Amino acid sequence: MSGPAVAAVRRAVREFLAAIEAPAELCVAVSGGADSLALAEATAYVGHHRGHRVRALVVDHGLQDGSAKIAADAAAAAKALGADEAEVRRVDVTGPGGPEAAARKARYGALAGHDLVLLGHTLDDQAETVLLGLGRGSGPRSLAGMRPHDPPWGRPLLAVPRATTRAACAELGVEPWEDPHNAEARFTRVRLRTEVLPLLEDVLNGGVAAALARTAAQLREDSEALDTSADRIFTRAGGVEGLDVAVLESEPAALRRRVLRRWLLASGVRELTDAHLRAVDALVARWRGQGGVWLPGNLEARRCRGRLCVISQPTTRGD
Structure with a gap:
Protein backbone atom coordinates (compact mmCIF):
# COMPACT_ATOMS: atom_id res chain seq x y z
CA MET A 1 0.00 0.00 0.00
CA ALA A 211 2.46 32.12 -1.25
CA LEU A 212 5.03 32.75 -3.99
CA ALA A 213 3.64 29.84 -6.01
CA ARG A 214 0.10 31.23 -5.64
CA THR A 215 1.32 34.63 -6.77
CA ALA A 216 2.88 33.04 -9.84
CA ALA A 217 -0.39 31.29 -10.69
CA GLN A 218 -2.36 34.53 -10.36
CA LEU A 219 0.11 36.42 -12.54
CA ARG A 220 -0.02 33.68 -15.17
CA GLU A 221 -3.78 34.03 -15.38
CA ASP A 222 -3.51 37.81 -15.71
CA SER A 223 -0.76 37.52 -18.33
CA GLU A 224 -2.73 35.01 -20.37
CA ALA A 225 -5.74 37.36 -20.41
CA LEU A 226 -3.57 40.29 -21.49
CA ASP A 227 -1.84 38.17 -24.14
CA THR A 228 -5.22 37.18 -25.61
CA SER A 229 -6.19 40.84 -25.94
CA ALA A 230 -2.77 41.70 -27.34
CA ASP A 231 -3.12 39.00 -30.00
CA ARG A 232 -6.29 40.64 -31.29
CA ILE A 233 -4.62 44.05 -31.39
CA PHE A 234 -1.59 42.55 -33.14
CA THR A 235 -3.80 41.20 -35.93
CA ARG A 236 -5.77 44.44 -36.22
CA ALA A 237 -2.57 46.51 -36.39
CA GLY A 238 -1.18 44.56 -39.33
CA GLY A 239 0.77 41.59 -37.99
CA VAL A 240 4.36 40.60 -38.70
CA GLU A 241 4.79 42.73 -41.82
CA GLY A 242 4.44 45.99 -39.88
CA LEU A 243 2.23 47.67 -37.31
CA ASP A 244 -0.15 50.59 -37.78
CA VAL A 245 0.80 53.20 -35.17
CA ALA A 246 -2.74 54.62 -35.11
CA VAL A 247 -4.05 51.29 -33.83
CA LEU A 248 -1.38 51.05 -31.12
CA GLU A 249 -1.24 54.57 -29.73
CA SER A 250 -4.67 54.47 -28.10
CA GLU A 251 -3.98 51.21 -26.26
CA PRO A 252 -2.78 50.99 -22.63
CA ALA A 253 0.99 50.55 -22.26
CA ALA A 254 0.66 47.02 -20.86
CA LEU A 255 -1.18 45.84 -23.99
CA ARG A 256 0.83 47.93 -26.43
CA ARG A 257 4.15 46.52 -25.22
CA ARG A 258 2.83 42.98 -25.41
CA VAL A 259 1.91 43.60 -29.04
CA LEU A 260 5.35 45.07 -29.72
CA ARG A 261 7.08 42.17 -27.97
CA ARG A 262 5.23 39.61 -30.07
CA TRP A 263 5.95 41.57 -33.24
CA LEU A 264 9.67 41.97 -32.53
CA LEU A 265 10.13 38.30 -31.67
CA ALA A 266 8.23 37.27 -34.80
CA SER A 267 10.45 39.63 -36.79
CA GLY A 268 13.58 37.75 -35.72
CA VAL A 269 14.77 39.87 -32.79
CA ARG A 270 16.54 37.75 -30.19
CA GLU A 271 17.70 38.57 -26.67
CA LEU A 272 15.03 41.23 -26.44
CA THR A 273 15.38 43.28 -23.25
CA ASP A 274 13.02 45.61 -21.45
CA ALA A 275 15.19 48.55 -22.55
CA HIS A 276 14.82 47.53 -26.21
CA LEU A 277 11.06 47.16 -25.83
CA ARG A 278 10.62 50.53 -24.17
CA ALA A 279 12.76 52.24 -26.81
CA VAL A 280 10.57 50.79 -29.58
CA ASP A 281 7.45 51.72 -27.60
CA ALA A 282 8.70 55.33 -27.59
CA LEU A 283 8.31 55.31 -31.39
CA VAL A 284 4.58 55.07 -30.67
CA ALA A 285 3.95 56.74 -27.32
CA ARG A 286 6.60 59.48 -27.40
CA TRP A 287 7.09 60.14 -31.08
CA ARG A 288 9.22 63.24 -31.78
CA GLY A 289 10.59 62.31 -35.16
CA GLN A 290 13.46 60.33 -33.62
CA GLY A 291 15.53 57.80 -35.51
CA GLY A 292 15.20 54.03 -35.39
CA VAL A 293 16.02 51.67 -32.53
CA TRP A 294 18.99 49.35 -32.96
CA LEU A 295 18.16 45.76 -31.95
CA PRO A 296 20.13 42.52 -31.46
CA GLY A 297 20.88 40.66 -34.67
CA ASN A 298 21.75 43.81 -36.65
CA LEU A 299 18.10 44.75 -36.90
CA GLU A 300 16.49 48.15 -36.58
CA ALA A 301 12.93 49.14 -35.73
CA ARG A 302 11.76 52.30 -37.48
CA ARG A 303 8.63 54.40 -37.79
CA CYS A 304 7.82 55.42 -41.34
CA ARG A 305 4.58 56.89 -42.71
CA GLY A 306 2.61 55.92 -39.64
CA ARG A 307 3.82 52.32 -39.49
CA LEU A 308 6.50 50.42 -37.60
CA CYS A 309 8.81 48.15 -39.52
CA VAL A 310 11.93 46.10 -38.81
CA ILE A 311 14.77 46.26 -41.29
CA SER A 312 18.08 44.45 -41.46
CA GLN A 313 21.31 46.39 -41.11
CA PRO A 314 23.97 43.72 -41.68
CA THR A 315 27.06 45.93 -41.50
CA THR A 316 26.23 49.40 -40.22
CA ARG A 317 23.65 50.85 -37.90
CA GLY A 318 22.17 53.21 -40.46
CA ASP A 319 20.12 56.34 -39.82
Missing part, protein backbone atom coordinates in the same frame (compact mmCIF):
# COMPACT_ATOMS: atom_id res chain seq x y z
CA SER A 2 1.17 3.53 -0.74
CA GLY A 3 1.50 6.17 1.94
CA PRO A 4 0.06 9.70 1.92
CA ALA A 5 3.06 11.26 0.16
CA VAL A 6 3.01 8.73 -2.68
CA ALA A 7 -0.74 9.25 -2.99
CA ALA A 8 -0.26 13.05 -3.16
CA VAL A 9 2.27 12.77 -5.99
CA ARG A 10 0.10 10.32 -7.90
CA ARG A 11 -2.91 12.61 -7.48
CA ALA A 12 -0.96 15.56 -8.89
CA VAL A 13 0.06 13.51 -11.94
CA ARG A 14 -3.49 12.18 -12.42
CA GLU A 15 -4.96 15.70 -12.32
CA PHE A 16 -2.33 17.01 -14.71
CA LEU A 17 -2.89 14.27 -17.29
CA ALA A 18 -6.68 14.66 -17.02
CA ALA A 19 -6.37 18.36 -17.88
CA ILE A 20 -4.41 17.91 -21.13
CA GLU A 21 -4.54 15.81 -24.26
CA ALA A 22 -1.79 13.39 -23.26
CA PRO A 23 0.07 11.41 -25.96
CA ALA A 24 0.34 7.63 -25.96
CA GLU A 25 3.90 7.79 -24.63
CA LEU A 26 4.72 9.75 -21.49
CA CYS A 27 8.35 10.72 -21.10
CA VAL A 28 9.76 11.58 -17.67
CA ALA A 29 13.07 13.35 -17.06
CA VAL A 30 14.86 11.46 -14.30
CA SER A 31 17.98 12.68 -12.50
CA GLY A 32 17.93 10.18 -9.66
CA GLY A 33 16.87 12.86 -7.16
CA ALA A 34 13.78 12.61 -4.99
CA ASP A 35 11.59 14.86 -7.16
CA SER A 36 12.19 12.96 -10.39
CA LEU A 37 12.00 9.48 -8.83
CA ALA A 38 8.70 10.27 -7.12
CA LEU A 39 7.42 11.67 -10.41
CA ALA A 40 8.61 8.61 -12.36
CA GLU A 41 6.79 6.23 -10.01
CA ALA A 42 3.59 8.28 -10.09
CA THR A 43 3.70 8.61 -13.88
CA ALA A 44 4.16 4.87 -14.31
CA TYR A 45 1.37 4.09 -11.85
CA VAL A 46 -1.12 6.58 -13.25
CA GLY A 47 0.04 6.26 -16.86
CA HIS A 48 -0.37 2.49 -16.99
CA HIS A 49 -3.89 2.76 -15.57
CA ARG A 50 -4.68 5.20 -18.39
CA GLY A 51 -3.10 3.01 -21.07
CA HIS A 52 0.07 5.06 -21.62
CA ARG A 53 3.57 3.81 -22.19
CA VAL A 54 6.19 5.44 -19.93
CA ARG A 55 9.77 6.23 -20.95
CA ALA A 56 12.36 7.60 -18.51
CA LEU A 57 14.99 9.96 -19.93
CA VAL A 58 18.22 10.44 -17.99
CA VAL A 59 20.68 13.17 -18.97
CA ASP A 60 24.35 12.62 -18.13
CA HIS A 61 25.96 16.05 -18.01
CA GLY A 62 29.43 14.59 -17.45
CA LEU A 63 30.24 17.32 -14.94
CA GLN A 64 31.59 15.10 -12.16
CA ASP A 65 33.46 11.86 -11.66
CA GLY A 66 31.21 8.85 -11.86
CA SER A 67 28.45 10.66 -13.74
CA ALA A 68 27.94 7.69 -16.08
CA LYS A 69 27.26 5.37 -13.15
CA ILE A 70 24.95 7.91 -11.51
CA ALA A 71 22.97 8.17 -14.75
CA ALA A 72 22.84 4.38 -15.16
CA ASP A 73 21.63 3.98 -11.57
CA ALA A 74 18.92 6.59 -12.16
CA ALA A 75 17.74 4.73 -15.25
CA ALA A 76 17.67 1.45 -13.33
CA ALA A 77 15.72 3.06 -10.49
CA ALA A 78 13.15 4.43 -12.94
CA LYS A 79 12.68 0.96 -14.43
CA ALA A 80 12.30 -0.53 -10.97
CA LEU A 81 9.62 2.07 -10.22
CA GLY A 82 7.58 1.01 -13.24
CA ALA A 83 8.92 2.81 -16.32
CA ASP A 84 8.63 0.67 -19.46
CA GLU A 85 11.91 1.98 -20.83
CA ALA A 86 14.80 4.07 -19.56
CA GLU A 87 17.59 5.59 -21.60
CA VAL A 88 20.64 7.70 -20.81
CA ARG A 89 21.60 10.65 -23.02
CA ARG A 90 25.09 12.11 -22.64
CA VAL A 91 25.59 15.82 -23.34
CA ASP A 92 28.48 18.28 -23.46
CA VAL A 93 27.96 21.29 -21.23
CA THR A 94 29.47 24.29 -22.98
CA GLY A 95 28.50 27.82 -23.91
CA PRO A 96 27.92 31.22 -22.31
CA GLY A 97 25.94 32.15 -19.24
CA GLY A 98 27.79 30.19 -16.57
CA PRO A 99 27.59 26.50 -15.63
CA GLU A 100 23.95 26.60 -14.48
CA ALA A 101 22.68 28.11 -17.73
CA ALA A 102 24.91 25.93 -19.92
CA ALA A 103 23.81 22.74 -18.15
CA ARG A 104 20.15 23.73 -18.39
CA LYS A 105 20.44 24.45 -22.11
CA ALA A 106 22.20 21.15 -22.76
CA ARG A 107 19.66 19.25 -20.67
CA TYR A 108 16.61 20.71 -22.40
CA GLY A 109 18.23 20.07 -25.77
CA ALA A 110 18.73 16.42 -24.90
CA LEU A 111 15.15 16.03 -23.67
CA ALA A 112 13.53 17.70 -26.68
CA GLY A 113 11.93 15.81 -29.54
CA HIS A 114 8.98 14.23 -27.71
CA ASP A 115 5.32 15.23 -27.55
CA LEU A 116 5.38 15.43 -23.75
CA VAL A 117 8.25 15.36 -21.27
CA LEU A 118 7.33 15.53 -17.59
CA LEU A 119 9.71 17.45 -15.33
CA GLY A 120 9.98 17.15 -11.55
CA HIS A 121 9.80 20.84 -10.67
CA THR A 122 8.05 21.30 -7.33
CA LEU A 123 6.35 24.12 -5.45
CA ASP A 124 9.74 25.00 -3.95
CA ASP A 125 11.32 25.26 -7.41
CA GLN A 126 8.49 27.58 -8.45
CA ALA A 127 9.11 29.80 -5.41
CA GLU A 128 12.81 30.01 -6.26
CA THR A 129 11.98 30.94 -9.85
CA VAL A 130 9.67 33.74 -8.73
CA LEU A 131 12.30 35.11 -6.35
CA LEU A 132 14.92 35.06 -9.12
CA GLY A 133 12.60 36.99 -11.42
CA LEU A 134 11.78 39.48 -8.68
CA GLY A 135 15.44 40.09 -7.88
CA ARG A 136 16.33 40.60 -11.53
CA GLY A 137 13.41 42.92 -12.26
CA SER A 138 12.37 40.66 -15.11
CA GLY A 139 8.73 41.72 -15.19
CA PRO A 140 5.44 39.86 -14.87
CA ARG A 141 6.34 37.07 -17.30
CA SER A 142 9.21 36.01 -15.09
CA LEU A 143 7.24 36.47 -11.87
CA ALA A 144 4.55 34.24 -13.35
CA GLY A 145 7.05 31.40 -12.97
CA MET A 146 6.97 28.08 -14.77
CA ARG A 147 3.83 26.97 -16.58
CA PRO A 148 2.36 23.58 -15.64
CA HIS A 149 2.01 22.76 -19.34
CA ASP A 150 4.33 24.47 -21.79
CA PRO A 151 4.56 21.94 -24.64
CA PRO A 152 6.47 19.74 -24.80
CA TRP A 153 7.23 20.29 -21.12
CA GLY A 154 4.84 19.22 -18.38
CA ARG A 155 5.25 20.04 -14.69
CA PRO A 156 2.65 18.12 -12.67
CA LEU A 157 4.28 18.81 -9.28
CA LEU A 158 4.25 22.62 -9.14
CA ALA A 159 1.78 22.50 -6.24
CA VAL A 160 3.64 19.69 -4.44
CA PRO A 161 6.30 20.65 -1.86
CA ARG A 162 9.78 19.16 -2.09
CA ALA A 163 9.25 17.62 1.34
CA THR A 164 6.42 15.52 -0.12
CA THR A 165 8.58 14.04 -2.90
CA ARG A 166 11.24 13.14 -0.33
CA ALA A 167 8.60 11.53 1.86
CA ALA A 168 7.25 9.64 -1.16
CA CYS A 169 10.67 8.14 -1.84
CA ALA A 170 10.90 7.07 1.80
CA GLU A 171 7.48 5.41 1.55
CA LEU A 172 8.58 3.63 -1.61
CA GLY A 173 11.81 2.43 0.03
CA VAL A 174 13.88 4.31 -2.53
CA GLU A 175 17.06 6.18 -1.65
CA PRO A 176 17.38 9.20 -3.98
CA TRP A 177 20.70 10.49 -5.23
CA GLU A 178 21.83 13.77 -3.69
CA ASP A 179 23.49 15.98 -6.30
CA PRO A 180 26.54 17.57 -4.63
CA HIS A 181 26.00 20.67 -6.77
CA ASN A 182 22.83 21.29 -4.75
CA ALA A 183 25.01 22.11 -1.76
CA GLU A 184 27.42 24.49 -3.52
CA ALA A 185 26.83 28.10 -2.49
CA ARG A 186 28.42 29.39 -5.70
CA PHE A 187 25.14 28.62 -7.47
CA THR A 188 22.44 31.29 -7.13
CA ARG A 189 19.58 28.83 -6.76
CA VAL A 190 21.40 26.96 -4.00
CA ARG A 191 21.74 30.15 -1.96
CA LEU A 192 18.09 30.98 -2.54
CA ARG A 193 17.13 27.49 -1.40
CA THR A 194 19.40 27.27 1.63
CA GLU A 195 19.65 30.88 2.79
CA VAL A 196 17.03 33.25 1.37
CA LEU A 197 13.86 31.15 1.50
CA PRO A 198 14.52 29.79 5.02
CA LEU A 199 15.10 33.36 6.22
CA LEU A 200 11.86 34.54 4.62
CA GLU A 201 9.99 31.60 6.10
CA ASP A 202 11.34 32.54 9.54
CA VAL A 203 10.68 36.27 9.28
CA LEU A 204 7.19 35.88 7.77
CA ASN A 205 6.14 32.94 9.96
CA GLY A 206 6.04 30.31 7.26
CA GLY A 207 4.07 29.66 4.09
CA VAL A 208 6.32 31.80 1.89
CA ALA A 209 7.01 29.18 -0.79
CA ALA A 210 3.31 28.41 -1.16
Whole structure:
Protein backbone atom coordinates (compact mmCIF):
# COMPACT_ATOMS: atom_id res chain seq x y z
CA MET A 1 0.00 0.00 0.00
CA SER A 2 1.17 3.53 -0.74
CA GLY A 3 1.50 6.17 1.94
CA PRO A 4 0.06 9.70 1.92
CA ALA A 5 3.06 11.26 0.16
CA VAL A 6 3.01 8.73 -2.68
CA ALA A 7 -0.74 9.25 -2.99
CA ALA A 8 -0.26 13.05 -3.16
CA VAL A 9 2.27 12.77 -5.99
CA ARG A 10 0.10 10.32 -7.90
CA ARG A 11 -2.91 12.61 -7.48
CA ALA A 12 -0.96 15.56 -8.89
CA VAL A 13 0.06 13.51 -11.94
CA ARG A 14 -3.49 12.18 -12.42
CA GLU A 15 -4.96 15.70 -12.32
CA PHE A 16 -2.33 17.01 -14.71
CA LEU A 17 -2.89 14.27 -17.29
CA ALA A 18 -6.68 14.66 -17.02
CA ALA A 19 -6.37 18.36 -17.88
CA ILE A 20 -4.41 17.91 -21.13
CA GLU A 21 -4.54 15.81 -24.26
CA ALA A 22 -1.79 13.39 -23.26
CA PRO A 23 0.07 11.41 -25.96
CA ALA A 24 0.34 7.63 -25.96
CA GLU A 25 3.90 7.79 -24.63
CA LEU A 26 4.72 9.75 -21.49
CA CYS A 27 8.35 10.72 -21.10
CA VAL A 28 9.76 11.58 -17.67
CA ALA A 29 13.07 13.35 -17.06
CA VAL A 30 14.86 11.46 -14.30
CA SER A 31 17.98 12.68 -12.50
CA GLY A 32 17.93 10.18 -9.66
CA GLY A 33 16.87 12.86 -7.16
CA ALA A 34 13.78 12.61 -4.99
CA ASP A 35 11.59 14.86 -7.16
CA SER A 36 12.19 12.96 -10.39
CA LEU A 37 12.00 9.48 -8.83
CA ALA A 38 8.70 10.27 -7.12
CA LEU A 39 7.42 11.67 -10.41
CA ALA A 40 8.61 8.61 -12.36
CA GLU A 41 6.79 6.23 -10.01
CA ALA A 42 3.59 8.28 -10.09
CA THR A 43 3.70 8.61 -13.88
CA ALA A 44 4.16 4.87 -14.31
CA TYR A 45 1.37 4.09 -11.85
CA VAL A 46 -1.12 6.58 -13.25
CA GLY A 47 0.04 6.26 -16.86
CA HIS A 48 -0.37 2.49 -16.99
CA HIS A 49 -3.89 2.76 -15.57
CA ARG A 50 -4.68 5.20 -18.39
CA GLY A 51 -3.10 3.01 -21.07
CA HIS A 52 0.07 5.06 -21.62
CA ARG A 53 3.57 3.81 -22.19
CA VAL A 54 6.19 5.44 -19.93
CA ARG A 55 9.77 6.23 -20.95
CA ALA A 56 12.36 7.60 -18.51
CA LEU A 57 14.99 9.96 -19.93
CA VAL A 58 18.22 10.44 -17.99
CA VAL A 59 20.68 13.17 -18.97
CA ASP A 60 24.35 12.62 -18.13
CA HIS A 61 25.96 16.05 -18.01
CA GLY A 62 29.43 14.59 -17.45
CA LEU A 63 30.24 17.32 -14.94
CA GLN A 64 31.59 15.10 -12.16
CA ASP A 65 33.46 11.86 -11.66
CA GLY A 66 31.21 8.85 -11.86
CA SER A 67 28.45 10.66 -13.74
CA ALA A 68 27.94 7.69 -16.08
CA LYS A 69 27.26 5.37 -13.15
CA ILE A 70 24.95 7.91 -11.51
CA ALA A 71 22.97 8.17 -14.75
CA ALA A 72 22.84 4.38 -15.16
CA ASP A 73 21.63 3.98 -11.57
CA ALA A 74 18.92 6.59 -12.16
CA ALA A 75 17.74 4.73 -15.25
CA ALA A 76 17.67 1.45 -13.33
CA ALA A 77 15.72 3.06 -10.49
CA ALA A 78 13.15 4.43 -12.94
CA LYS A 79 12.68 0.96 -14.43
CA ALA A 80 12.30 -0.53 -10.97
CA LEU A 81 9.62 2.07 -10.22
CA GLY A 82 7.58 1.01 -13.24
CA ALA A 83 8.92 2.81 -16.32
CA ASP A 84 8.63 0.67 -19.46
CA GLU A 85 11.91 1.98 -20.83
CA ALA A 86 14.80 4.07 -19.56
CA GLU A 87 17.59 5.59 -21.60
CA VAL A 88 20.64 7.70 -20.81
CA ARG A 89 21.60 10.65 -23.02
CA ARG A 90 25.09 12.11 -22.64
CA VAL A 91 25.59 15.82 -23.34
CA ASP A 92 28.48 18.28 -23.46
CA VAL A 93 27.96 21.29 -21.23
CA THR A 94 29.47 24.29 -22.98
CA GLY A 95 28.50 27.82 -23.91
CA PRO A 96 27.92 31.22 -22.31
CA GLY A 97 25.94 32.15 -19.24
CA GLY A 98 27.79 30.19 -16.57
CA PRO A 99 27.59 26.50 -15.63
CA GLU A 100 23.95 26.60 -14.48
CA ALA A 101 22.68 28.11 -17.73
CA ALA A 102 24.91 25.93 -19.92
CA ALA A 103 23.81 22.74 -18.15
CA ARG A 104 20.15 23.73 -18.39
CA LYS A 105 20.44 24.45 -22.11
CA ALA A 106 22.20 21.15 -22.76
CA ARG A 107 19.66 19.25 -20.67
CA TYR A 108 16.61 20.71 -22.40
CA GLY A 109 18.23 20.07 -25.77
CA ALA A 110 18.73 16.42 -24.90
CA LEU A 111 15.15 16.03 -23.67
CA ALA A 112 13.53 17.70 -26.68
CA GLY A 113 11.93 15.81 -29.54
CA HIS A 114 8.98 14.23 -27.71
CA ASP A 115 5.32 15.23 -27.55
CA LEU A 116 5.38 15.43 -23.75
CA VAL A 117 8.25 15.36 -21.27
CA LEU A 118 7.33 15.53 -17.59
CA LEU A 119 9.71 17.45 -15.33
CA GLY A 120 9.98 17.15 -11.55
CA HIS A 121 9.80 20.84 -10.67
CA THR A 122 8.05 21.30 -7.33
CA LEU A 123 6.35 24.12 -5.45
CA ASP A 124 9.74 25.00 -3.95
CA ASP A 125 11.32 25.26 -7.41
CA GLN A 126 8.49 27.58 -8.45
CA ALA A 127 9.11 29.80 -5.41
CA GLU A 128 12.81 30.01 -6.26
CA THR A 129 11.98 30.94 -9.85
CA VAL A 130 9.67 33.74 -8.73
CA LEU A 131 12.30 35.11 -6.35
CA LEU A 132 14.92 35.06 -9.12
CA GLY A 133 12.60 36.99 -11.42
CA LEU A 134 11.78 39.48 -8.68
CA GLY A 135 15.44 40.09 -7.88
CA ARG A 136 16.33 40.60 -11.53
CA GLY A 137 13.41 42.92 -12.26
CA SER A 138 12.37 40.66 -15.11
CA GLY A 139 8.73 41.72 -15.19
CA PRO A 140 5.44 39.86 -14.87
CA ARG A 141 6.34 37.07 -17.30
CA SER A 142 9.21 36.01 -15.09
CA LEU A 143 7.24 36.47 -11.87
CA ALA A 144 4.55 34.24 -13.35
CA GLY A 145 7.05 31.40 -12.97
CA MET A 146 6.97 28.08 -14.77
CA ARG A 147 3.83 26.97 -16.58
CA PRO A 148 2.36 23.58 -15.64
CA HIS A 149 2.01 22.76 -19.34
CA ASP A 150 4.33 24.47 -21.79
CA PRO A 151 4.56 21.94 -24.64
CA PRO A 152 6.47 19.74 -24.80
CA TRP A 153 7.23 20.29 -21.12
CA GLY A 154 4.84 19.22 -18.38
CA ARG A 155 5.25 20.04 -14.69
CA PRO A 156 2.65 18.12 -12.67
CA LEU A 157 4.28 18.81 -9.28
CA LEU A 158 4.25 22.62 -9.14
CA ALA A 159 1.78 22.50 -6.24
CA VAL A 160 3.64 19.69 -4.44
CA PRO A 161 6.30 20.65 -1.86
CA ARG A 162 9.78 19.16 -2.09
CA ALA A 163 9.25 17.62 1.34
CA THR A 164 6.42 15.52 -0.12
CA THR A 165 8.58 14.04 -2.90
CA ARG A 166 11.24 13.14 -0.33
CA ALA A 167 8.60 11.53 1.86
CA ALA A 168 7.25 9.64 -1.16
CA CYS A 169 10.67 8.14 -1.84
CA ALA A 170 10.90 7.07 1.80
CA GLU A 171 7.48 5.41 1.55
CA LEU A 172 8.58 3.63 -1.61
CA GLY A 173 11.81 2.43 0.03
CA VAL A 174 13.88 4.31 -2.53
CA GLU A 175 17.06 6.18 -1.65
CA PRO A 176 17.38 9.20 -3.98
CA TRP A 177 20.70 10.49 -5.23
CA GLU A 178 21.83 13.77 -3.69
CA ASP A 179 23.49 15.98 -6.30
CA PRO A 180 26.54 17.57 -4.63
CA HIS A 181 26.00 20.67 -6.77
CA ASN A 182 22.83 21.29 -4.75
CA ALA A 183 25.01 22.11 -1.76
CA GLU A 184 27.42 24.49 -3.52
CA ALA A 185 26.83 28.10 -2.49
CA ARG A 186 28.42 29.39 -5.70
CA PHE A 187 25.14 28.62 -7.47
CA THR A 188 22.44 31.29 -7.13
CA ARG A 189 19.58 28.83 -6.76
CA VAL A 190 21.40 26.96 -4.00
CA ARG A 191 21.74 30.15 -1.96
CA LEU A 192 18.09 30.98 -2.54
CA ARG A 193 17.13 27.49 -1.40
CA THR A 194 19.40 27.27 1.63
CA GLU A 195 19.65 30.88 2.79
CA VAL A 196 17.03 33.25 1.37
CA LEU A 197 13.86 31.15 1.50
CA PRO A 198 14.52 29.79 5.02
CA LEU A 199 15.10 33.36 6.22
CA LEU A 200 11.86 34.54 4.62
CA GLU A 201 9.99 31.60 6.10
CA ASP A 202 11.34 32.54 9.54
CA VAL A 203 10.68 36.27 9.28
CA LEU A 204 7.19 35.88 7.77
CA ASN A 205 6.14 32.94 9.96
CA GLY A 206 6.04 30.31 7.26
CA GLY A 207 4.07 29.66 4.09
CA VAL A 208 6.32 31.80 1.89
CA ALA A 209 7.01 29.18 -0.79
CA ALA A 210 3.31 28.41 -1.16
CA ALA A 211 2.46 32.12 -1.25
CA LEU A 212 5.03 32.75 -3.99
CA ALA A 213 3.64 29.84 -6.01
CA ARG A 214 0.10 31.23 -5.64
CA THR A 215 1.32 34.63 -6.77
CA ALA A 216 2.88 33.04 -9.84
CA ALA A 217 -0.39 31.29 -10.69
CA GLN A 218 -2.36 34.53 -10.36
CA LEU A 219 0.11 36.42 -12.54
CA ARG A 220 -0.02 33.68 -15.17
CA GLU A 221 -3.78 34.03 -15.38
CA ASP A 222 -3.51 37.81 -15.71
CA SER A 223 -0.76 37.52 -18.33
CA GLU A 224 -2.73 35.01 -20.37
CA ALA A 225 -5.74 37.36 -20.41
CA LEU A 226 -3.57 40.29 -21.49
CA ASP A 227 -1.84 38.17 -24.14
CA THR A 228 -5.22 37.18 -25.61
CA SER A 229 -6.19 40.84 -25.94
CA ALA A 230 -2.77 41.70 -27.34
CA ASP A 231 -3.12 39.00 -30.00
CA ARG A 232 -6.29 40.64 -31.29
CA ILE A 233 -4.62 44.05 -31.39
CA PHE A 234 -1.59 42.55 -33.14
CA THR A 235 -3.80 41.20 -35.93
CA ARG A 236 -5.77 44.44 -36.22
CA ALA A 237 -2.57 46.51 -36.39
CA GLY A 238 -1.18 44.56 -39.33
CA GLY A 239 0.77 41.59 -37.99
CA VAL A 240 4.36 40.60 -38.70
CA GLU A 241 4.79 42.73 -41.82
CA GLY A 242 4.44 45.99 -39.88
CA LEU A 243 2.23 47.67 -37.31
CA ASP A 244 -0.15 50.59 -37.78
CA VAL A 245 0.80 53.20 -35.17
CA ALA A 246 -2.74 54.62 -35.11
CA VAL A 247 -4.05 51.29 -33.83
CA LEU A 248 -1.38 51.05 -31.12
CA GLU A 249 -1.24 54.57 -29.73
CA SER A 250 -4.67 54.47 -28.10
CA GLU A 251 -3.98 51.21 -26.26
CA PRO A 252 -2.78 50.99 -22.63
CA ALA A 253 0.99 50.55 -22.26
CA ALA A 254 0.66 47.02 -20.86
CA LEU A 255 -1.18 45.84 -23.99
CA ARG A 256 0.83 47.93 -26.43
CA ARG A 257 4.15 46.52 -25.22
CA ARG A 258 2.83 42.98 -25.41
CA VAL A 259 1.91 43.60 -29.04
CA LEU A 260 5.35 45.07 -29.72
CA ARG A 261 7.08 42.17 -27.97
CA ARG A 262 5.23 39.61 -30.07
CA TRP A 263 5.95 41.57 -33.24
CA LEU A 264 9.67 41.97 -32.53
CA LEU A 265 10.13 38.30 -31.67
CA ALA A 266 8.23 37.27 -34.80
CA SER A 267 10.45 39.63 -36.79
CA GLY A 268 13.58 37.75 -35.72
CA VAL A 269 14.77 39.87 -32.79
CA ARG A 270 16.54 37.75 -30.19
CA GLU A 271 17.70 38.57 -26.67
CA LEU A 272 15.03 41.23 -26.44
CA THR A 273 15.38 43.28 -23.25
CA ASP A 274 13.02 45.61 -21.45
CA ALA A 275 15.19 48.55 -22.55
CA HIS A 276 14.82 47.53 -26.21
CA LEU A 277 11.06 47.16 -25.83
CA ARG A 278 10.62 50.53 -24.17
CA ALA A 279 12.76 52.24 -26.81
CA VAL A 280 10.57 50.79 -29.58
CA ASP A 281 7.45 51.72 -27.60
CA ALA A 282 8.70 55.33 -27.59
CA LEU A 283 8.31 55.31 -31.39
CA VAL A 284 4.58 55.07 -30.67
CA ALA A 285 3.95 56.74 -27.32
CA ARG A 286 6.60 59.48 -27.40
CA TRP A 287 7.09 60.14 -31.08
CA ARG A 288 9.22 63.24 -31.78
CA GLY A 289 10.59 62.31 -35.16
CA GLN A 290 13.46 60.33 -33.62
CA GLY A 291 15.53 57.80 -35.51
CA GLY A 292 15.20 54.03 -35.39
CA VAL A 293 16.02 51.67 -32.53
CA TRP A 294 18.99 49.35 -32.96
CA LEU A 295 18.16 45.76 -31.95
CA PRO A 296 20.13 42.52 -31.46
CA GLY A 297 20.88 40.66 -34.67
CA ASN A 298 21.75 43.81 -36.65
CA LEU A 299 18.10 44.75 -36.90
CA GLU A 300 16.49 48.15 -36.58
CA ALA A 301 12.93 49.14 -35.73
CA ARG A 302 11.76 52.30 -37.48
CA ARG A 303 8.63 54.40 -37.79
CA CYS A 304 7.82 55.42 -41.34
CA ARG A 305 4.58 56.89 -42.71
CA GLY A 306 2.61 55.92 -39.64
CA ARG A 307 3.82 52.32 -39.49
CA LEU A 308 6.50 50.42 -37.60
CA CYS A 309 8.81 48.15 -39.52
CA VAL A 310 11.93 46.10 -38.81
CA ILE A 311 14.77 46.26 -41.29
CA SER A 312 18.08 44.45 -41.46
CA GLN A 313 21.31 46.39 -41.11
CA PRO A 314 23.97 43.72 -41.68
CA THR A 315 27.06 45.93 -41.50
CA THR A 316 26.23 49.40 -40.22
CA ARG A 317 23.65 50.85 -37.90
CA GLY A 318 22.17 53.21 -40.46
CA ASP A 319 20.12 56.34 -39.82
